[in-house]
Amino acid sequence: MVAHLLRLKLLLLRNSLRRSTAQLIGVILGGLYGLGILSFLVVGLVFLGSADVELIRTVLVIGGSAAVLGWIIIPIAATGIDMTLDPARFVTFAIPMRQLLTGLVLGGLLGVPGVVTLIAALAQVTTWIRYPAAALAALVCGLVAVLLCVVASRLVTTAVSSMTGSRRFKDVNGIVAFIPLIFLGPIVGGVTAGFQNSPGFAASLADVLAWTPLGALWAAPADIAAGNPALAAVRFLIGALTLVLFLVLWSRTLSHALVTPPYNAVAKRAGGKIGWFGRFPATPAGAVAARALTYWFRDPRYFASLVVIPFLAVLLYFSGGGSDGAFAFLGPATAFLLAWSIAADISYDNTAFSLHVSTGVTGRDDRLGRAAALLVFALPVTLVFTVLPLLLTGRTEDLPVMLGLAIGVLLTGAGLSSVVSARYTYNVPLPGESAFKTPPGTSFTMFAVQMVGWLVTVLLVLPEITLAIVYFVTGRAVFGWLTLLAGVVLGVILLVVGIRTGGRWYDRRAPELLLSVSANR
Amino acid sequence: MPPPSDANDAQAGPGTAALSIRGLAKRFGEKIAVNGVHLEVPPGSFYGLVGPNGAGKTTTLSMATGLLRPDFGQALVHGVDVWARPLEAKKLMGILPDGVRLFDRLTGEQLVTYAGLLRGMDRETVVERTRDLLRALDLTNDAGTLVVDYSAGMTKKIALASALIHAPRLLVLDEPFESVDPVSAANIRDILGGYVQSGGSVIVSSHVMDLVQRMCDHVAVIAAGTVLAAGTVDEVRGDATLEDRFVELVGGRTTSEGLSWLRTS
Structure with missing residues (x-):
């Protein structure tokens, strides 16, 4: 039975790759990336062996704790990240609980994160090679720790999925839980700064972690190497008991989940409120805009990109060295992100797009509506985000040049997106899925289209960029105003051209677009 | 339910078929899904399209309504070529596709409103209808x-409402009764019956022979991408029931000897 589950997982993986070559290339690239990180890790761990015990211990405990924490947190943030072996699918088969658990744990190991964690855990044996007893302990503790990772992550997934009966909870959770991940950069930055400021900080952090289930198993070999086997035994017990506790909890939640099908409680609501449809003009383009704007706030896949925007400000402020550096470019950066967010609009519609095809919406109306919905909120947000940093830093003389850049990027990008989304579709999270789920084998086409698209955006706003550079070099205000003029005029022209070109493409290819989005399901 | 609008289409003379499918064909890779289908749906008829799973019903209807580009052949709606003049042809049709998503983050009311506005109707009419x-x-x-919280049958009904809102002259409904409860199904049958009486034309695909025999006046049997029989229901079924005739045409009945182990006694 356990072998069946493993074979099932491999078969699902293989079949999902068979469907498209682009996906296969994506997986290979992802695999190479993983392999790069892995070899870096292994080499690092081997070399770490020549350091003194105290340093090895600090590095292993902190790194190991981070790995365990990652296995716990990531599934919460991305509900449904890997549901190929979703327990709910086994409800109708009478599989004994013990075998189901074993199968799910081993299935969790099969996959890039599982393999990387396992190999890294084994590599720490070589780190301790100078202390044979510690190396043996590292082997045992490492394997238990990997099991702990998988079981903890499965426990969290099962617990969360039994809570996610209601669609609303799923929608909100997918976004809220992601916010700490956005701050991962600053957090890591802060911790690094802590290391640099006080050398004792890392060691004392490791001391604390070594007593928690996160780090206990990683600290035990170090205790043996330092000649304290009793302490090592205690730490091993902490880790092993946690594993047992998690296993029991998981088995409980799983058997509960298996007999409790998800139930979506929905209150009946009478009509009368048609929202944006009542505010936009009653034309096809107006309707498309109203629908798109409704989706920006109601579909978590769109809403997620809205939520990220304010955090971008915080992120730029901290990573860009305070208020003088990158922070000043918040406006253009926001404009860039927002403008690109409609480049996959039709892919996000999925087959719901058939309504546009069957009602005979013209390409111009479709493109115009989507761009209008974006600009309705993107323009004010961009303006505020451009003006605010400059006001805060008192650089009001730079207002024209920054406004020119931001408006130019926003309008040009929206025009380009209007063309791109009428021409290319790619695998995106399906309606109802987590916004941060990457579909199996992130498509190579998506990557290529995005890279080329960004390059083209830069080329198209080159006039504004050139004028801005001239302004910053010469410091003459006239070039700032010229940038603003160029941004507005060229932006509007390119937006119109983009909507027209995209519209013509759409008119010719709407059925083909529908066919290609229906391949992603 | 508004009566079908009389768009003054010059070409749509009294003799023109509501839907004329001429030699439509489509292949996906190695598989020929539809192999030269001819169908004539007379105006004012209630036309049933029946066939086993994978017979090519959905593919045929998708090509006839402008959702899927055919490899060969032509489809005319009241004389308007669907692929040469798509925008005009789509104005005449109301389409309920099968197996596609809806914009399900809209409320039911918003979705139907959206379908109406996309058709270019004015707001008062849309709200009223x-x-x-x-x-x-x-x-x-x-x-x-929100439509995402609807049951399967409710979803089907709201999609049907979106197809009806502009009072088309031809309704193309792919599996309209799937997972719809009996009461709603009877209501839908009444609506469609009234629509046909007032001069509209309907083509439905279905697996349910009984339903087609009671509801439709014309029927076509399609299997493996080819039309096996077409005409009025009485012509096609002869003396037998439609179901017997269908099984006879399509074949593939296995005797129930096969699963002897399934018998409990």
Whole structure:
């Protein structure tokens, strides 16, 4: 039975790759990336062996704790990240609980994160090679720790999925839980700064972690190497008991989940409120805009990109060295992100797009509506985000040049997106899925289209960029105003051209677009 | 339910078929899904399209309605070529596709409104007809609920409402009764019956022979991408029931000897 589950997982993986070559290339690239990180890790761990015990211990405990924490947190943030072996699918088969658990744990190991964690855990044996007893302990503790990772992550997934009966909870959770991940950069930055400021900080952090289930198993070999086997035994017990506790909890939640099908409680609501449809003009383009704007706030896949925007400000402020550096470019950066967010609009519609095809919406109306919905909120947000940093830093003389850049990027990008989304579709999270789920084998086409698209955006706003550079070099205000003029005029022209070109493409290819989005399901 | 609008289309003379499918064909890779289908749906008829799973019903209807580009052949709606003049042809049709998503983050009311506005109708008419449709399909109490939270049958009904809102002259319905409860199905049958009486034309695909025999006046049997028989229901079925005739045409009945182990005694 356990072998069946493993074979099932491999078969699902293989079949999902068979469907498209682009996906296969994506997986290979992802695999190479993983392999790069892995070899870096292994080499690092081997070399770490020549350091003194105290340093090895600090590095292993902190790194190991981070790995365990990652296995716990990531599934919460991305509900449904890997549901190929979703327990709910086994409800109708009478599989004994013990075998189901074993199968799910081993299935969790099969996959890039599982393999990387396992190999890294084994590599720490070589780190301790100078202390044979510690190396043996590292082997045992490492394997238990990997099991702990998988079981903890499965426990969290099962617990969360039994809570996610209601669609609303799923929608909100997918976004809220992601916010700490956005701050991962600053957090890591802060911790690094802590290391640099006080050398004792890392060691004392490791001391604390070594007593928690996160780090206990990683600290035990170090205790043996330092000649304290009793302490090592205690730490091993902490880790092993946690594993047992998690296993029991998981088995409980799983058997509960298996007999409790998800139930979506929905209150009946009478009509009368048609929202944006009542505010936009009653034309096809107006309707498309109203629908798109409704989706920006109601579909978590769109809403997620809205939520990220304010955090971008915080992120730029901290990573860009305070208020003088990158922070000043918040406006253009926001404009860039927002403008690109409609480049996959039709892919996000999925087959719901058939309504546009069957009602005979013209390409111009479709493109115009989507761009209008974006600009309705993107323009004010961009303006505020451009003006605010400059006001805060008192650089009001730079207002024209920054406004020119931001408006130019926003309008040009929206025009380009209007063309791109009428021409290319790619695998995106399906309606109802987590916004941060990457579909199996992130498509190579998506990557290529995005890279080329960004390059083209830069080329198209080159006039504004050139004028801005001239302004910053010469410091003459006239070039700032010229940038603003160029941004507005060229932006509007390119937006119109983009909507027209995209519209013509759409008119010719709407059925083909529908066919290609229906391949992603 | 508004009567079908009389668009003064010069070409749509009295003799023109509501839907004329001429040699439509489509292949996906190695598989020929539809192999030269000819069908004539007379105006004012209630036309049933029946066939086993994978016979090519959905593919045929998708090509006839402008959703899927055919490899060969032509489809005319009241004389208007669907692939040469798509925008005009689509104005004449109301389409309920099968197996596609809806914009399900809209409320039911918003979705029907959206379909109406996309058709270029004015707001007052859209609001009025949306209310009528929701009442006729017994969805008034759920009008403000998101479509994603609807049951399968409710989803089918709201999609049907979106197809009806512009009072088309031809309705193309792919599996309209799937997972719809008996009461709603009877209501839908009444609506469609009234629509045909007032001069509209309907083509439905279905697996349910009984339903087609009672409801439709014309029927076509399609299997493996080819039309096996077409005509009035009485012509096609002869003396037998439609179901017997269908099984005879399509074949593939296995005797129940096969699963001897399934018998409990």
